[in-house]
Amino acid sequence: MSGLSADAQVAIEAIEAGPQGPSVGAFFDLDGTLVAGYTAATFYGDRLKGREVSPAEFLRTVVTAVDGELGGDPTRIAHVAFSAMRGESEEAFADLGERLFRSKIAGTIRRESRALVLAHQRARHTVAVASAATKYQIAPVARDLGVEHLICTRLVVEDGQFTGATHGPMLWGRHKASGVRAFAREHGVDLAESYAYGNGYEDVAFLSSVGHPTALNPHRDLRAAAARLGWPVLDLSDPVGGSLVAAGRTAAALAAMNSGVVSGLAYGLLRRDAREGRNLAVKLATSLPMALAGVTMDVQNRERLWTHRPAIFVANHQSSLDIPVLGALLERDFTIVAKKEARWDPRAIVGSVVIDPAYIDRSDSASARATLAGVVERIRAGTSLMIFPEGTRSATPVLGPFRKGAFHLAAQAGVPVVPVVLRNTGELMRRSSLVLNPGVVDVCVLEPETDWNEDDMSERIAALHTKFEETLAKWPVQ
Template identity: 50%
Template sequence: MNPDDLIAEIEAGPRGPHIAAFFDLDGTLVHGFTATHILRDQLRRGQVGAGDLARLVLTAVDGELGGDPTRAGDLGISALRGHLEDAMTEMGERLFVQKIAGTIRPQARAIVKAHQRMGHVVVLASAATRFQTGPVARELGIDHILCTELEIEDGVLTGRVVGSFLWGEPKAQAVRRFARENDVDLGQSYGYANGDEDVAFLASTGRPHPIAPGRALRATADLQGWPVLDVVEPLRRGVRSVLGTAAAAGGLNAGLVAGAVLGAVRRDKRAGTNVGIPLACDAALALAGVRLDITGEENVWKARPAIFIGNHQSSLDPVIMGSLLRRDFTGVSKAEARFDPRMVAASLFLDPVFIDRSNSGQSREALDALTDRIRSGTSIMIFPEGTRMPTPEPGPFKKGAFHMAMQAGVPIVPVVIRNAGQLLAPRATVVRPGTIEVCVLDPIDTGEWTAEDLNTIVPEVRQLFVDTLEKWPS
């Protein structure tokens, strides 16, 4: 079954909180296993001994060969004995940002949002702990979590479980108990999972949907007539990606050099920049195997100069904006980016403004100088979140871009970048080939704005990004 068809089916069905959607975590909402990241982190920090690791591996193998797979979970939890609850919470949040956020399946995110639009109760049901499930649930706006709860005494983990390890039938029991306690009609509710152990969990719902299921679950789905949801797995880095990334870096530099030579020959830096930047960005994207699918491209040219604001999840975003804006623009970045090697060549051409947010006086002076450049015909590219986000959900927008637009009397043009993080995640170094979707929204007139209005206007503009990402224009 296609995810788009499923979403259409959900939106054509009944509304209301008497219907629930239960989502498994590992392999369903996220690609892979969140526990793997915890184990690697603890090994790297010396928090898991060799004996504990050996017992965990042997138990996991035994589970694959027909033994009790919950023993691996019990051993993993017992290895946490003596850990501070606060430290585990911090670790869960850190690993979410560093590792797990980028593994959330885009299709699963879209399905969750479809249920939320319909007013359904959305529940994350998993054998994982709250340290793993909590950040993912918060990111997706899921209010209810059924998970393996760990016993904590005086802020310290005891290495024991409260109640049952939610694997197999205990997970199904937890779902049925939740339905009874919350007046949920399980017969009309949805279940999503990928594991062979989740047959009982899915069978508890009236609308089970295996997602990228294992062999045994797929066989059960075929037997029961359950619609299988096939999703696109995350792109993997390979030789093409590595070679393409190296070629892209070379193409970027070659384009910049060509622009510099032209500027020197003509004794016109601006002319050189206007040739070098689009040449460099186009070459980098093409050599990396990245294609842009642009909606609303005419809005790039409707009102120049302007403040072009974009959501920011990937290091590809400035290159995308450069290819899109092409000429007569510069950028704004945080002060520490001045020392980023990747910024050196671009800085020579664009002459961006670096703002030290810890120094309000310097920030005001820099923004005033930038306002003068805007009035002279230079557009501005800025990412108002201030840093790359670990997930596609836009972070809070800072007000600097909006103040600049007001002072210079130019419009704001939102540029929504949909999936750059799938091709180059926030901490990744290799670009995967693929298509990035970009939507340039209509320019927003700032002529009637006042400083007092910004507390309302800034969240409203951010919401345009959220709405566009959720309902991409055809």
């Protein structure tokens, strides 16, 4: 299990069992569906704090909002807001969107919604965010989720400034539904096979456009309608305490990583044993932050991590979380190979002090070869090596091709390769995401492979790649 509720798990299994490919659409509402709460409220709160709102505008907004609640036209509030933005710079507003995303909204993304998005991406569905919000609210969230398409309200911009008008209607209620239908026509999406997720009472028309609607954490009137219409209802847990706590946990985890490193190294200095100090630092720097962020591991075949040392550990790479996870798995006596540029990356600097990586200058093959010769020596001396053979974090959960470097090293040093498959680190901390979500990381250690040589290397790498893919597609049951 990966920490998902049973209902979410069932929904994901249904997606996996259903038709695959881009002709199937998956449409996600933003506010209340992908994220808990309203992004517009975050934006408005920021305007209020910045005293950009005159008392008259504030009063007008409140009156319109209350009227919308009491059966008036609920889209009028948005138009009040849009017209108040007349003359503002689009660029500045887009920057504000990025800033608010980092400080507030990123932490409100529901983990299980993310897992649903991911399940649709795995099935190669055409995934889109369909929302009445503007792209300044949606785009950072969509980018974080790796969603390419936005179906949203578009504001008119002239000379880099908002005019206060919108292109066409606000995509709310029936207009969101017709926006989704038009998108489907343009992109060859079969709506009868498609999925939609929404939470508001106004989302009925949107949801009814597809063959597989789901009322996700629905508003009570939508809940009643879903019961009458026989639509599935999915209640997902909200991020614990919202953005503040998630961000706080991440910050605490980072602090713990640093203090873990410092105390470990200090211990090493005191005991005059750099190697033991390094090992302790790794242990503290990986297990402390993971515990604080609420991340635990579920490891299959853990004994294989110890039976063949020294070895070259190869793993798939989806997330910044992979490094602390592998650090916690390998515990001691290992290092990594990193590109030279990474040496000065402030995020990696802590790790680089700890595990003393071998830096390779990719632009200079002679020096690279020399470095690698040094690495081979270190391996033979008992230090294991951890390598991501995909070279870089993959943007989607799809496994990238394996480079040969790791396997050449295994042949030269005469050590085995231990394959480690990480399933859902990308769900807990997505590529380019700044927030680490609590959860359980699924790890599976495959059978170690020995006796590498140059002759059949390509075939063996291809076979290993297939094993990774198979393990990811069908996770072994313990």
